[in-house]
Amino acid sequence: MGLALGSFLGALTYRLARKESFVKGRSGCPRCGANIKWYDNVPVLSFLLLGGRCRSCHKKISLRDPLIEIVTALGVLGIYLSNLEFPLFLIFILLATISIFVIDLENEIIPDELIFLGLGVTTMALLLGWNGSFYLHFLGGFSSSLFLLLINLITKSKGMGLGDVKYALFAGTFLGFPKSVSWLFLSFLTGASLGVILILLGRARLGKHIPFGPFLAASFLVTAIFGENLVKWLIG
Structure with a gap:
């Protein structure tokens, strides 16, 4: 399947x-x-x-x-x-995340259809009792989205696209707080690390735009799998 x-x-x-x-x-x-x-x-x-x-x-x-x-x-x-509980829901989240990774990597866009469908399905799962506190999940979504929106406004969209901002609302809501903090930290860490490597290898230059969505999506999957241990590592 x-x-x-x-x-x-x-x-x-x-x-x-x-x-x-x-x-x-x-x-x-x-x-x-x-x-x-x-x-x-x-x-x-x-x-x-x-x-x-x-x-x-x-x-x-x-x-x-x-x-x-x-x-x-x-x-x-x-x-x-x-x-795991709600396996069909988790498979849907996996499919949406892989789709976002591929589309943004190839086209530098994150379709709104995937973001808002994912957010809607996640909200339904939370209302049906999936994975604990409803409020902590939405705190994770709104705080993540607000943080990336501030970067978008400060850099005038050069450092962060609105697609990333909207995706953070979906992904942060799924992860919840404080996993959402670990997710953003890992996303920026991997993005910055790969950027430096590409510059050193001559495959990129300073100021060149690199889509951030793939780093958000890949780090999202890592955080979803190892979230608790990742949070403990960051604070301990």
């Missing part, structure tokens, strides 16, 4: 960023445009059997989709094996 969901995410992230319907239409080769047959659209397996090339034009296929499929499958398997 995880691989199938990953295959869906591959199409969703590609089409949503381009304002295309992800319900209608068939997947096609990004190089030659040829429709992909059903037997060439089996997650991961088809990529391996075709040797990573399109059946029609024989040009190399990006590792993008199989990587999304594998990461999604591992995430879904982890949720299943952990025997």
